[in-house]
Amino acid sequence: MSATLSHVGRARRWPFVGEPVYEGSRIPPRVPTVLDVPAELTESDDILQVNFGPNHPSTHGVLRLIVDLDGETVVGISAVVGYLHTGFEKNMEQKTWWKGITYPERIDYVGYQNNELVFVLAIEKMLALEVPEKATWMRMLLCELNRIHSHLVYLGTSALELGAISMFWYCFRERETILDLFELVAGQRMHTRYFQAGGIAEDIPMGFYPEARKFVDRMPVALNDYLTLLDRNKIWLERTQGVGLLSADDAIALGQTGPVLRASGVDWDLRRDSPYLAYEQVDFRVPVYTGGDVYDRYRVRMDEMAESTQIVRQCLDKLERMEGEPWISDDRKVVLPPREELHTSMESLIHHFKIVTEGYRVPAGEVYVAVESPRGESGCYVVSDGGPRPWRVHFRAPSFAALQATATCSQGTLIADLIAIVGSLDAVMGDTDR
Amino acid sequence: MTARLRDYGLQSERLLWPTKGPSKFEEELGVEELEQALGITTLEKAVRWAQTKSMWPDTFGLACCAIEMMSIVGSRYDLARFGMEAFRSSPRQADLLIVSGRVSHKMAAPLRQIYDQMLEPKWVIAMGACASSGGMFNNYAILQGVDRIVPVDIYVPFCPPRPEALMEGIIRLHEAHQAGVPPAYERRQVAT
Amino acid sequence: MNDFAQIPGYVSAKDEHGETTVVVDRAHVREACTYARDELGFAMLIDVVATDYLDWSAKGVSGYIGTATGRDLNMPMTQGLQASPDAKPSRFSVSYHLLALRQGAPRLRLQTWLEDGQPVDSVISVWPAADWFEREQYDLMGIRFDGHPNLARLLMEEDWEGHPLRKDYPIGGEPVRFSPEE
Numbered sequence: 001m002s003a004t005l006s007h008v009g010r011a012r013r014w015p016f017v018g019e020p021v022y023e024g025s026r027i028p029p030r031v032p033t034v035l036d037v038p039a040e041l042t043e044s045d046d047i048l049q050v051n052f053g054p055n056h057p058s059t060h061g062v063l064r065l066i067v068d069l070d071g072e073t074v075v076g077i078s079a080v081v082g083y084l085h086t087g088f089e090k091n092m093e094q095k096t097w098w099k100g101i102t103y104p105e106r107i108d109y110v111g112y113q114n115n116e117l118v119f120v121l122a123i124e125k126m127l128a129l130e131v132p133e134k135a136t137w138m139r140m141l142l143c144e145l146n147r148i149h150s151h152l153v154y155l156g157t158s159a160l161e162l163g164a165i166s167m168f169w170y171c172f173r174e175r176e177t178i179l180d181l182f183e184l185v186a187g188q189r190m191h192t193r194y195f196q197a198g199g200i201a202e203d204i205p206m207g208f209y210p211e212a213r214k215f216v217d218r219m220p221v222a223l224n225d226y227l228t229l230l231d232r233n234k235i236w237l238e239r240t241q242g243v244g245l246l247s248a249d250d251a252i253a254l255g256q257t258g259p260v261l262r263a264s265g266v267d268w269d270l271r272r273d274s275p276y277l278a279y280e281q282v283d284f285r286v287p288v289y290t291g292g293d294v295y296d297r298y299r300v301r302m303d304e305m306a307e308s309t310q311i312v313r314q315c316l317d318k319l320e321r322m323e324g325e326p327w328i329s330d331d332r333k334v335v336l337p338p339r340e341e342l343h344t345s346m347e348s349l350i351h352h353f354k355i356v357t358e359g360y361r362v363p364a365g366e367v368y369v370a371v372e373s374p375r376g377e378s379g380c381y382v383v384s385d386g387g388p389r390p391w392r393v394h395f396r397a398p399s400f401a402a403l404q405a406t407a408t409c410s411q412g413t414l415i416a417d418l419i420a421i422v423g424s425l426d427a428v429m430g431d432t433d434r
Numbered sequence: 435m436t437a438r439l440r441d442y443g444l445q446s447e448r449l450l451w452p453t454k455g456p457s458k459f460e461e462e463l464g465v466e467e468l469e470q471a472l473g474i475t476t477l478e479k480a481v482r483w484a485q486t487k488s489m490w491p492d493t494f495g496l497a498c499c500a501i502e503m504m505s506i507v508g509s510r511y512d513l514a515r516f517g518m519e520a521f522r523s524s525p526r527q528a529d530l531l532i533v534s535g536r537v538s539h540k541m542a543a544p545l546r547q548i549y550d551q552m553l554e555p556k557w558v559i560a561m562g563a564c565a566s567s568g569g570m571f572n573n574y575a576i577l578q579g580v581d582r583i584v585p586v587d588i589y590v591p592f593c594p595p596r597p598e599a600l601m602e603g604i605i606r607l608h609e610a611h612q613a614g615v616p617p618a619y620e621r622r623q624v625a626t
Numbered sequence: 627m628n629d630f631a632q633i634p635g636y637v638s639a640k641d642e643h644g645e646t647t648v649v650v651d652r653a654h655v656r657e658a659c660t661y662a663r664d665e666l667g668f669a670m671l672i673d674v675v676a677t678d679y680l681d682w683s684a685k686g687v688s689g690y691i692g693t694a695t696g697r698d699l700n701m702p703m704t705q706g707l708q709a710s711p712d713a714k715p716s717r718f719s720v721s722y723h724l725l726a727l728r729q730g731a732p733r734l735r736l737q738t739w740l741e742d743g744q745p746v747d748s749v750i751s752v753w754p755a756a757d758w759f760e761r762e763q764y765d766l767m768g769i770r771f772d773g774h775p776n777l778a779r780l781l782m783e784e785d786w787e788g789h790p791l792r793k794d795y796p797i798g799g800e801p802v803r804f805s806p807e808e
Contacts, residue, residue: 033757033758034776084496085782086538106497255672368723396672433538
């Protein structure tokens with residue numbers, strides 16, 4: 001089995017940046033996701049097999065790792081997932097397109113807007129439905145706020161696991177402000193169900209722009225606080241630098257995307273390279289680091305938070321000039337008519353009735369849409385038979401791919417570093433198990 | 435019938451050492467007078483008060499509700515004012531199991547194991563719609579309500595419950611316990 | 627599109643919604659993937675998805691009300707069960723979503739069709755990322771991947787019977803009662 005992809009970037013041109021983290025490939029030869037105990041150690045009595053059971057002190061959710069330890073060094077690891085398998089894909093085949101939007105949010109329950117977005121974009125792609133500009137910009141704003149939210153949860157919980165417990169409270173303080181903004185817009189802190197096929201569910205309420213501006217002004221100060229607390233802290237640096245190395249070639253071979261890929265020296269971001277929504281109209285930089293370790297993944301996410309704040313600011317500038325514009329498509333076959341019309345127009349009443357009871361129909365076909373969620377490339381593959389319900393929905397979960405890299409990243413590390421590595425891969429178990 | 439110390443979860447050496455017989459103190463005072471002398475109803479209330487003020491939860495965050503459970507520990511919805519910010523990782527040290535999130539059939543066995551490892555008195559809060567009844571996932575993979583395998587004291591609805599809603603559930607649990615309502619395993623006859 | 631005709635096992639190609647789907651023969655899947663990775667430059671395997679088309683054209687579906695070119699409630703054949711989707715070659719399709727890390731982010735979907743019980747070659751030697759993707763499709767759809775070193779159930783329990791995402795597997799759960807008299 002060839003694990004080195006010799007065709008990939010030997011000339012180290014874009015999208016590769018910097019020197020390789022290590023030469024060759026460290027992907028385990030037999031099974032890529034299982035680190036086997038080396039032959040010379042299997043007969044010795046010193047190997048201790050520890051079960052990091054589904055319920056464990058760290059905050060990753062229900063991930064089970066079966067770890068073989070030689071002293072404190074990890075010599076064998078395999079991951080067991082599926083403790084949160086919910087059967088989303090089968091459930092969504094039973095629900096209409098409109099009602100099904102509530103399901104994808106709960107898959108990646110930390111970056112929930114991105115999952116909603118990808119499903120809604122897939123529906124719109126198959127329907128060839130035009131979305132008004134205001135909705136596009138608002139979706140972008142909310143997705144970037146969600147990115148900041150997800151990275152704050154990552155930072156808080158990662159730092160908590162490494163012992164920097166007070167980061168948890170700082171990050172969650174900013175997170176509460178973001179959730180306030182979501183509640184202001186959609187009425188619900190998490191799982192907002194705000195994105196609809198055709199736009200967004202409701203108009204942007206009054207008072208949103210000043211509140212969002214306050215947040216945008218506050219966020220760089222908060223980020224500075226976090227950097228001050230962590231970045232010059234010797235313990236943090238020693239625990240994260242040089243730990244969990246993953247080279248660019250291995251990352252690509254293992255299907256990694258998102259911050260894990262960008263920290264390994266691959267300059268790849270779907271928002272810039274395959275733009276969706278209105279990302280080609282905003283200025284932002286894509287942070288890329290070349291170390292491939294836990295520290296670089298942390299830095300990528302910190303920089304992404306700063307860039308997302310800039311994107312939110314640009315979206316606010318644009319949205320404030322779009323007062324009074326429509327926020328959802330006016331195609332009544334797909335979108336519910338405004339409630340005032342139901343009193344006066346018979347057609348609107350019929351459309352409302354048909355959409356709610358039977359559901360709008362999406363032409364037969366199959367599409368795959370991908371967005372850059374905080375964890376990487378989150379994709380949705382939809383097959384429609386032309387009816388009111390999807391025939392098959394499949395979500396490409398970035399956390400699923402990220403956890404495949406656990407075995408490669410944790411070769412020869414100590415068990416304490418294993419916690420740091422799994423935290424840096426930022427896997428959400430709902431996303432992994434679907 | 436006079437209540438005994440052991441009825442309130444307090445072990446005395448009588449139970450730890452069944453064949454010993456009454457202690458010198460009890461022989462002098464007599465068993466009934468001893469318990470009356472200690473003012474047992476106040477003691478019961480005091481014990482319950484102490485239990486409610488430091489009911490440590492177990493880290494059993496499964497899915498989306500776990501994120502809201504984490505935010506209840508945050509500084510805005512401060513759970514430390516109730517003495518509960520110490521989430522114990524070991525069920526042996528925990529009093530309260532907040533089942534936050536959807537429980538799949540694969541996870542049901544570990545859930546029951548964790549519940550069994552907890553020491554009495556113990557309480558269970560089913561947080562969210564998925565833990566209470568299976569929520570929006572009425573399918574092959576999800577346990578339709580965590581009360582099928584563990585006895586539940588408080589059900590907190592919504593998907594996910596706001597931190598204030600979870601706090602309401604926790605406070606009601608505190609009040610119920612303070613008032614003398616026994617934990618669910620005594621009421622629902624589920625094997626402990 | 628011309629490049630794709632050189633893929634080993636090429637059967638057909640189509641371009642829909644801006645996406646290219648190339649159907650390859652089941653026996654040549656591994657060669658096709660190797661060709662796609664090495665010659666066409668699709669370095670990253672994004673996803674492996676299996677779809678079950680049991681009863682796909684068994685019952686008709688009301689024709690969709692909207693089309694890409696226009697929406698017309700008066701269009702014929704949109705009322706009643708008249709327009710049924712086209713028949714599919716076999717029961718299962720396995721789609722490999724590939725991505726090339728180049729300007730423009732070109733994507734490709736390699737698709738192969740198979741019946742129940744027929745195995746597919748595992749592409750784990752081409753992209754190690756296929757490990758869990760294939761295990762998941764084996765677990766949920768029952769498609770066997772030959773050459774996979776560790777084809778065990780991933781998401782369901784090890785002793786689970788049946789493959790839940792198949793169309794003949796029931797949704798499960800419990801019946802919902804809306805009134806106490808039932």
